Amino acid sequence: MRYLPLTDADRSAMLARIGAASIDDLFVDVPEAARLAGPIAGLPAHASELAVERHMSRLARRNLSAGEAPFFLGCGAYRHHVPASVDHLIQRGEFLTSYTPYQPEIAQGTLQALFEFQTQVARLFGCDVANASMYDGSTACWEAITMARRVTKRDKAILSAGLHPHYVSLAKTMARFTGDRLDAAIPDLTPGAPGDDMARLLAAIDGETSCVVVQNPNILGHVADLSELAARCHEKGALLVAVVTEPVALGAIRSPGEMGADIVVGEGQSIGVGLNFGGPYVGLFACAEKHVRQMPGRLAGVTADADGQRGFVLTLSTREQHIRREKATSNICTNAGLCALAFSVHLTLLGETGLRRLAELNHAGAVAAAERLAQVPGVELVNGAFFNEFTLKLPREARPVVRSLADKGILGGVSLGRLYPGEAALAGGLVVAVTETASAEDVETLAQALEAEIAA
Amino acid sequence: MSMNSEGRVTRPETAAAASQAPATFTGNRALMLEEGLIFERDDYARTGVDLPEPPRVAGRLGGLERNRPIGLPGLTEPEAVRHYTRLSRQNYAIDLGLFPLGSCTMKHNPRLNEKMARLPGFADIHPLAPVDTVQGALAVIDELAHWLVTLTGMHAVAMSPKAGAHGELCGLLAIRSAHDAAGSDRSVILVPESAHGTNPATAAFCGYKVENIPATADGRVDLAALTARLGPDVAGVMITNPNTCGLFERDMKRISDAVHEAGGYVYCDGANFNAIVGRVRPGDLGVDAMHINLHKTFSTPHGGGGPGSGPVVLSEALAPYAPLPFVARQADGGFKLVEEETAGEDHPGSFGRMTAFHGQMGMFTRALTYILSHGADGLRQVSEDAVLNANYVLRSLDDLLEAPFGDSGPCMHEALFSDEGLAQGFTTLDIAKGLIDEGFHPMTMYFPLVVHGAMLIEPTETESKAALDQFIGALRSVAGRARAGDEALKAAPAFAPRRRLDETAAARKPVLVWKDEALPQAAE
Numbered sequence: 001m002r003y004l005p006l007t008d009a010d011r012s013a014m015l016a017r018i019g020a021a022s023i024d025d026l027f028v029d030v031p032e033a034a035r036l037a038g039p040i041a042g043l044p045a046h047a048s049e050l051a052v053e054r055h056m057s058r059l060a061r062r063n064l065s066a067g068e069a070p071f072f073l074g075c076g077a078y079r080h081h082v083p084a085s086v087d088h089l090i091q092r093g094e095f096l097t098s099y100t101p102y103q104p105e106i107a108q109g110t111l112q113a114l115f116e117f118q119t120q121v122a123r124l125f126g127c128d129v130a131n132a133s134m135y136d137g138s139t140a141c142w143e144a145i146t147m148a149r150r151v152t153k154r155d156k157a158i159l160s161a162g163l164h165p166h167y168v169s170l171a172k173t174m175a176r177f178t179g180d181r182l183d184a185a186i187p188d189l190t191p192g193a194p195g196d197d198m199a200r201l202l203a204a205i206d207g208e209t210s211c212v213v214v215q216n217p218n219i220l221g222h223v224a225d226l227s228e229l230a231a232r233c234h235e236k237g238a239l240l241v242a243v244v245t246e247p248v249a250l251g252a253i254r255s256p257g258e259m260g261a262d263i264v265v266g267e268g269q270s271i272g273v274g275l276n277f278g279g280p281y282v283g284l285f286a287c288a289e290k291h292v293r294q295m296p297g298r299l300a301g302v303t304a305d306a307d308g309q310r311g312f313v314l315t316l317s318t319r320e321q322h323i324r325r326e327k328a329t330s331n332i333c334t335n336a337g338l339c340a341l342a343f344s345v346h347l348t349l350l351g352e353t354g355l356r357r358l359a360e361l362n363h364a365g366a367v368a369a370a371e372r373l374a375q376v377p378g379v380e381l382v383n384g385a386f387f388n389e390f391t392l393k394l395p396r397e398a399r400p401v402v403r404s405l406a407d408k409g410i411l412g413g414v415s416l417g418r419l420y421p422g423e424a425a426l427a428g429g430l431v432v433a434v435t436e437t438a439s440a441e442d443v444e445t446l447a448q449a450l451e452a453e454i455a456a
Numbered sequence: 457m458s459m460n461s462e463g464r465v466t467r468p469e470t471a472a473a474a475s476q477a478p479a480t481f482t483g484n485r486a487l488m489l490e491e492g493l494i495f496e497r498d499d500y501a502r503t504g505v506d507l508p509e510p511p512r513v514a515g516r517l518g519g520l521e522r523n524r525p526i527g528l529p530g531l532t533e534p535e536a537v538r539h540y541t542r543l544s545r546q547n548y549a550i551d552l553g554l555f556p557l558g559s560c561t562m563k564h565n566p567r568l569n570e571k572m573a574r575l576p577g578f579a580d581i582h583p584l585a586p587v588d589t590v591q592g593a594l595a596v597i598d599e600l601a602h603w604l605v606t607l608t609g610m611h612a613v614a615m616s617p618k619a620g621a622h623g624e625l626c627g628l629l630a631i632r633s634a635h636d637a638a639g640s641d642r643s644v645i646l647v648p649e650s651a652h653g654t655n656p657a658t659a660a661f662c663g664y665k666v667e668n669i670p671a672t673a674d675g676r677v678d679l680a681a682l683t684a685r686l687g688p689d690v691a692g693v694m695i696t697n698p699n700t701c702g703l704f705e706r707d708m709k710r711i712s713d714a715v716h717e718a719g720g721y722v723y724c725d726g727a728n729f730n731a732i733v734g735r736v737r738p739g740d741l742g743v744d745a746m747h748i749n750l751h752k753t754f755s756t757p758h759g760g761g762g763p764g765s766g767p768v769v770l771s772e773a774l775a776p777y778a779p780l781p782f783v784a785r786q787a788d789g790g791f792k793l794v795e796e797e798t799a800g801e802d803h804p805g806s807f808g809r810m811t812a813f814h815g816q817m818g819m820f821t822r823a824l825t826y827i828l829s830h831g832a833d834g835l836r837q838v839s840e841d842a843v844l845n846a847n848y849v850l851r852s853l854d855d856l857l858e859a860p861f862g863d864s865g866p867c868m869h870e871a872l873f874s875d876e877g878l879a880q881g882f883t884t885l886d887i888a889k890g891l892i893d894e895g896f897h898p899m900t901m902y903f904p905l906v907v908h909g910a911m912l913i914e915p916t917e918t919e920s921k922a923a924l925d926q927f928i929g930a931l932r933s934v935a936g937r938a939r940a941g942d943e944a945l946k947a948a949p950a951f952a953p954r955r956r957l958d959e960t961a962a963a964r965k966p967v968l969v970w971k972d973e974a975l976p977q978a979a980e
Contacts, residue, residue, distance in 0.1 A: 001830065001833075001834045001837055002829070003563075003564055003566060003755075003829070003830070003834075003917075003918055004834070004837055004838070004841055004917055004918065005918065005919065005920035005921075005923075006841050006844070006845075006917075006920065006921060010920070010921040011841075011844060013921070014844055014845075014847075014848045014921060015844070017848060017851055017852065018844075018847045018848060018850075018851045018866075019851065020847070020866070023840050023843075023844060025866070026840075026843050026844065026847055026866040027704075027735060027736075027843070027866075028865065028866065029703065029704040029706045029865045029866065030704055030706075030732070030735070030736050031706070031708075031709055031741075033709075033740070034709065034736055034737070034740045034741055035735065035736065036734070036735055036736065036737065036836075038836075039734065039831075039832040039833045039835075039836050040606060040607060040734060040737075040832050040836075042606060043603065043606055043607075043831070043832035044828070044831055044832065045831040045832060045833045045834075046829060046830050046831030046833055046834040047828050047829060047831060049568055049829070051828075052568065052572075052825055052828045052829050053568070053571075053572070055828060056572040056575065056596075056821070056824070056825055056828075057572075057575060057577075058592075059577070059592040059593075059595050059596055059599075060572075060575040060576070060577025060578050060592055061577055061592065062577070062591045062592030062595065063577040063578070063581050063589065063590050063591070063592040063593050064581070064585070064589035064590070065576040065577050065579075065580040065581055066576075066580045066581065066582060066585075067576055067580050068576075071582075073582040073584055073585060075584055076583075076584075076812055076813075077582055077583055077584070077813070079580070079582070083504070083505060083533070085504075085533055085536060085537055087574075088537075089536075089537065089540040089541070089544075090759070091570065092540075092541065092544045093549050093550075093551030093552070094544035094545060094547040094548075094549045094551065094552070095540075095544050095547065095549075095759065095760060096549070096551075096565065096570075096757045096759055097549040097550040097551045097562075097565045097757055097758070097759075098547045098548065098549040098550070098758065098759070098760045099550075099555065099557055099560055099562055099758045099760070099761070099897075100560075100758070100760070100761040100762075101760065101761070102557070102900075102901075103548070103888065103892065103897060103898055104954070104957045104959075105889070105892055105949050105952040105953065105954045105955070105956065105957060106546075106547065106548040106892055106897065106949075106952050106953070107546075107547055107548065107760070108543075108546035108547070108953050108954060109543035109544050109545065109546040109547035110547055110760035110761070112491070112493070112543055112546070113540070113543055113760070114760075114761075115493070115968075115969075115970070116493060116494055116495070116970075118968055118969055119493075119495060119969040119970045120528060122969045123526050123527040123528060123969075124526060124528070128969070129968045129969055130968075130969065132761070133762075135618035135619060135622060135762075135763070135811070136618060136811060136812060136813075137812065138811050138812035139618060139622070139810075139811055146661075164812065166809060166811075166812040166813070167812060169780075169796060169808060169809040170808075170809050170810055170811060170812065172808065173629070173779070173807060173808030173809055173810055174662070174810075176807075176808075177629060177632055177662045177663050178661075178662065178663050179663065223517060223518050223520050224518070224520075225518070225519070225520060250522075250526070251522070251526075252515075252517060252521065252522060253517055253520040253521065253522060254520050254521070254522055254523065254524075255522075255526075258524070267812075274579045274580060275579070275580055275581060275582050275583070276578070276579055276581075276817050276818045277578065277581045277582070277583050277590065277593050277813070277814060277817035277818075278583030278812070278813025278814045278815065278817055279583075279618065279763070279765075279811075279813060279814070279815055279816040279817055279818065279819070280618075280762075280763035280765075280816045280817075280818050280819060282763075292966065292968070298761065299966070299968055300968070301962040301963070301966050301967055301968050302962065302967040303957050303958045303959065303961050303962035304957070304958055304961065305954040305955040305956060305957045305958070306947070306955035306956045306958075307955050309954060309955070311954040311957045312957075313957050313959050313962045315959065315962040315963045315966055315968075316963055316966055317963075318963070320653075321621070321653040321654045321656075321657035322653035322654075322903070323653070324657070325653050325656040325657055325666075326656040326657060326659065326660035326666040327660070328653070328657040328660075330657070330661065331621045331624065331625065331654050331657035331658040331660075331661045332619075332621055332622075333619065333620060333621040333652075333653075333654045334618075334619035334620065334621065334751075334761065334762040334763070334764035335761045335762045336761075336762045336763045337758075337759045337760035337761030337762045337763075338757065338759025338760060338761075338762065338763060339759075339762075339763055341540075341759070341760065345536065345540055347528060348494055348504070348529070348530065348531050348536055348539070349503070349504035349505055349530065349531065349533065349536050350503060350504070350505055350528070350530060351499065351500070351501075351502055351503045351504070351528055351529055351530015351531065352500055352501075352525060352526055352527070352528040352529070352530060353501055353502065353503040353530055354503035354504070354505045354507065354530055355526070355528060356522075357503075357507045357510065358505070358507055360510040361507060361508065361510045363510075363513075363515060363516075363517065364510045364511045364512075364513045367513045367514070367515070367516055368511070368513060370516075383516075384516070384518060385516055385517055385518025385519075385520070386516060387517065402586060403586055403588075406585075406586040406588065406589050411582070411585060411586075411589070414584045418584065418797075419584075421795075421796060421797030422797070436507070
């Protein structure tokens with residue numbers, strides 16, 4: 001019990017000060033029947049550091065980590081190289097073991113970092129303001145839908161077919177309880193498709209629409225111009241919510257804000273945060289300045305101290321749960337502070353120059369891979385335009401192919417059959433992500449293995 | 457009692473001298489360093505990464521190429537390391553000393569947890585990787601789930617909620633689903649006024665009407681008022697136990713029985729589970745759903761405000777509605793993931809998905825590492841020491857600071873005081889800022905709302921008696937000054953990186969992003 005500094009002598013002295021005969025006296029308010037006499041049965045006792053390391057390492061070895069295999073998985077989580085100094089800096093105890101900055105005079109480090117994060121996110125997304133992070137992209141997406149409901153006082157959201165199916169699934173879960181109306185569709189795998197179901201979206205917007213939610217690049221990797229959609233939304237008094245699950249793309253393509261989006265949310269994992277089997281990640285959330293009081297989550301702002309020196313505080317807390325209780329803009333309490341810091345440090349190391357080059361590398365690698373993989377007999381490339389992720393249509397179901405590739409030590413992509421179970425039209429879809437971590441040899445390995453699979 | 461009065465008095469003249477010391481050319485003072493914003497450095501062409509020249513290919517971006525600079529400054533690696541290291545030094549943290557924020561549970565963060573979470577087998581695996589390539593990760597989830605269910609005496613656990621408040625949402629969605637399945641359209645959630653602010657916000661966020669239940673004079677839920685309000689429109693109650701006054705809800709079982717009798721469910725806010733882990737199982741008290749803040753009870757780092765993790769344990773009645781995805785053990789000892797595809801046969805009542813992937817895997821790894829280190833015996837000692845430390849603080853200060861529920865029985869893991877007895881014009885805020893000059897992070901201020909000028913102190917079990925004595929001495933010194941009306945206290949803190957910050961001005965005219973006059977053109 002190496003984390004507990006009290007000695008038995010300390011405990012006795014403290015009980016004497018309290019005026020209690022034993023520790024049990026401090027639990028007198030627990031009903032007798034609910035008081036446990038000793039350690040709960042069936043669970044092991046404490047273990048040494050060495051023993052715990054051995055156990056955890058054994059479990060870790062049962063997983064095939066991305067670094068051990070040619071790796072091409074994306075669909076909302078991306079593997080990029082993170083400079084060593086990012087993890088070093090976020091592991092500094094003053095960041096790692098600090099709390100929400102409730103006492104700003106001794107939390108300026110966290111507050112300034114969050115303010116810088118907000119500025120970076122706002123600029124990357126092309127929006128006026130951003131918050132200090134959310135849990136992840138999927139929950140940020142639902143928060144954006146509820147924010148659009150508050151802003152427009154309407155409750156019908158139209159979800160694009162290219163929105164991540166898990167994000168759609170989450171929104172459907174919540175809408176069942178809140179009464180929001182959702183209009184969703186599934187993507188079209190026709191090779192050369194224009195990118196998204198833009199025509200459906202344009203036609204569906206009406207006077208009851210709170211928002212249109214569109215992901216760019218979308219679940220198939222397509223990139224699209226959102227300008228016309230934004231104009232139509234604004235014409236009908238609706239908001240355009242754009243979702244970005246791969247923010248590195250914004251080093252190469254125009255931001256959703258520039259294309260007219262009112263709220264831009266995203267998954268920040270791909271910058272600075274590892275894959276982590278799905279979490280912790282970092283939700284990004286930005287919007288137009290006029291909507292800031294309807295924006296959920298924490299905000300760091302600039303102010304001055306008693307000497308007139310610049311300093312930072314958490315602000316606009318009158319929207320938050322601890323003050324407004326049932327009238328709060330959301331119930332969120334924790335944000336993703338440490339992951340936001342990792343995102344911000346990585347983006348600071350990249351800078352404009354580095355991010356653009358990283359994006360170019362990703363795109364060039366993906367273009368080369370798409371061309372190579374499309375040469376595999378029977379395989380068609382679905383996308384016209386894409387960034388670092390694209391969709392192949394295989395002549396057979398993609399799921400067993402992915403399984404079989406994994407048996408050969410290749411993590412070859414995400415099958416749409418896994419993401420859209422029961423949708424026969426999508427069963428042949430394989431989404432392949434190519435980041436700077438995939439080498440040309442990795443691509444060749446995948447191409448040959450795919451060829452063998454399809455011929456088999 | 458004398459040892460508690462030995463706190464060093466911060467001499468006002470010293471504080472004044474420090475703030476009046478001559479300015480330096482750099483703005484820095486020895487180890488106190490000023491650090492500008494990255495946006496003020498004019499480093500828009502610089503980068504701290506060395507990436508290869510991209511091969512020349514015809515782009516396929518569909519004509520969407522960026523045509524304007526983003527405005528992202530870059531720092532080289534040494535500059536970045538210095539920038540963030542300098543910023544870090546302007547933070548108080550648990551690694552530096554006691555962090556007695558009530559209800560926040562700031563305890564020592566073992567570094568073994570960090571090391572284990574960074575094993576590539578955990579940190580470098582994709583959430584959509586083929587299930588047979590991630591069996592170790594699923595085993596971690598299963599093993600942690602087993603501990604959580606066993607420690608709470610519950611039936612099942614939903615692992616995916618991303619934080620405590622997200623867990624509350626999960627619990628309420630399960631309650632709502634159970635009512636829906638029974639064809640009942642109950643619309644009200646009862647929330648005692650001592651509850652965390654997230655509770656009513658959560659109930660409202662998933663479509664419920666919220667009604668408050670008052671507290672009794674001894675700081676507990678008013679059982680009579682609660683039972684009187686129960687009826688066919690009440691879907692459930694949300695209770696925090698131990699509650700936000702730091703007290704155990706003695707009537708918890710009677711409350712649960714009454715709520716069940718009336719056809720409702722009991723949600724327990726488990727934010728304070730660290731006070732009873734290993735000594736009390738919430739399942740024995742009739743709880744139907746409770747979130748567990750892994751970052752509090754099982755010590756994963758708070759990181760300046762998250763990430764958190766909020767698995768929800770569920771009773772047998774609510775277990776069928778747990779969210780997707782779900783880890784299930786198979787006959788051969790392997791694990792499968794129950795997702796949308798197989799939910800129909802394996803878990804047909806599920807209310808669905810509430811986050812994109814499987815939850816906070818990185819936090820699961822840390823929490824399991826911590827749990828295995830402590831074991832069942834250690835976790836019991838954790839709650840005992842946390843409660844002992846809090847009562848020690850309570851009884852070492854209650855002659856000087858008003859303890860509103862000091863006669864309501866022992867406190868659990870946190871001690872509550874009010875601002876009564878301070879000199880005219882002196883507040884809880886002044887005591888908090890005075891503690892900063894003493895080198896401590898202050899306690900939680902003005903929470904819970906049921907107590908005027910509340911000060912909620914949670915020492916946690918990882919503080920030694922010596923550390924507590926030093927903190928108690930410092931707080932006695934500051935409280936003494938506030939009672940005596942020492943005007944210098946109003947100017948505290950004098951020794952922090954910043955003096956008192958104007959939060960009103962920040963909210964009146966919010967500046968939330970840095971704005972340059974003109975952005976330089978980015979280098980191509």
